[in-house]
Amino acid sequence: MANYLYKQIEQHILNLLQEHKNDTEYKLPSENKLAQQLGLSRVSVRNALRELEEQDLIYRIKGKGTFRRIPQQALPAEKDNAASIAVILPYAQSALSHDILNGINLFCLHNNIRAFTLFTFNSVLLEANAIATANDLHCAGILIMPIDSESYSDELLKLAVNKKPLVFLDRKLPGLPVPCVSSDHYSMSYTAVKHLSALGHNKIAFFAPASPSSVLSRVNGYEQGLLDCFGHIDKHYEINDMPTHEERIDYFYHFFKNNPDITGIISSSGRFFDALFSAMRRLNKIPFQDFDVVLIDDESPYTEDLLGIRFPTIYQNGKLIGRNAAELLYSKILKKTTSNDDIYIPTIFRKM
Secondary structure, eight states: OHHHHHHHHHHHHHHHHHHTTTOTTOBOOOHHHHHHHHTOOHHHHHHHHHHHHHTTSEEEETTTEEEEOOOOOOOOGGGTTOEEEEEEESOSSOHHHHHHHHHHHHHHHHTTEEEEEEEOTTOHHHHHHHHHHHHHTTOSEEEEOOOTTOOOOHHHHHHHHTTOSEEEESOOOTTOOOOEEEEOHHHHHHHHHHHHHHTTOOOEEEEOOSSOHHHHHHHHHHHHHHHHHHSOOOGGGEEOSOOOGGGHHHHHHHHHHHOTTOOEEEEOOTTTHHHHHHHHHHTTOOBTTTBEEEEESSOHHHHHHHHSOOOOEEEOOHHHHHHHHHHHHHHHHTTSOOOOOOEEEOOEEEOO
16 A cells, blocks of 8 residues: 555656656656655655655755756767866855856757756955866866855956956955945845835844955845935944854844844844744734844745745845856857956845
C-alpha cells in the first residue's frame, strides 16, 4: 500500500512537470498543497519529493520552493569556438544569486556563450583567486557581484584599469568606471516608507546588513522617504550594523523594548528576519495589529513557510538583472558599446 501511495505521488508530480515542460522556471506546488490535492500526508509528499530530487528531476531552494531541473545542454560541435565569460558571485545559495544565474545562463544558451560560475564566499582573497581563474580560462569578459565589504583587490582594479569587458551585478564599487545592472535600491526603501506612512505609521525602523552600495542606496531612499513624509530623519531607527546570528534575537528584543513607539519596520534582508520576528513574539507584539513590516529581497516565501504569515514584499527581478547584465557584457565583448551607464531593473511591490 505504501509503495502504491508513493507511486501515486511520484506520477502526479511527473505529470505536473510534463504539463509545464516549456516553462523554464516552473515551480511545483508546496508540500501542503500537493498533500491536499492528493488527500495524502505531507510526510509522504516530502519523501516522494526527496526521491525525485535524488534523481535530479527537481531541485529545492530554501525560501523559494521546488523547481523542475533543466538538463544541461551541450553546445553544438560546429560552434565549439563559443565565447566564454566568468560569473563571480559572493554566495552560492541565495535566492537572488540563483535568479541572476538563471537569467545569465538563458542568455548564454541562446547566444552560444560558455559561462563559468565562481563563488567568493565574501572573501577578498577568494575574489582575487576567482578573477585570476577567469583570466586563466581566457574568459572574454566578467560579470561580478563584489563582496559585501566593498574591498578593492588588486585583480579587480586591474580589470577596470585595463578596460577588460566587465559588468557589476547588483552593487557597485565607488570610483570604478564600470557599469552596474541592479534593482533600483533607492526606490525600494523609499516605496516601503511611503507605504508604511500611508498606513499611519510615523516611527519607522530600517534594518539592513552593512556596507554594500545596494544597502547604502536603500538607506538613502529610506532617509528621503522620511524627509518627504515627516520632514525629519531619526538615525536612531536606522540599523545597518547587525550583530552575529546568535545575538540577534536578544538584540531585537531589547531594541524594540526600549523603543515601543516603533510600529513600522522595513526588513532589508532575510538573513535576520526570523530573529526579528522571534523578538516581537517575546514582546507579545502581534503583526498587523501592533506593527507592520515591509520585506525586501524576496523574503516572503521564506516567512510564509516559517511563520504561516504573508507580509508586503518588494521583489527584485534577478532573472532580468542577469539577462540584461549578460547582454551588456556581450555587447562590450563585441565592442558594440563602450557605455558605462548603470541599468536599473524595476522591482515589484506585492502589498499582500
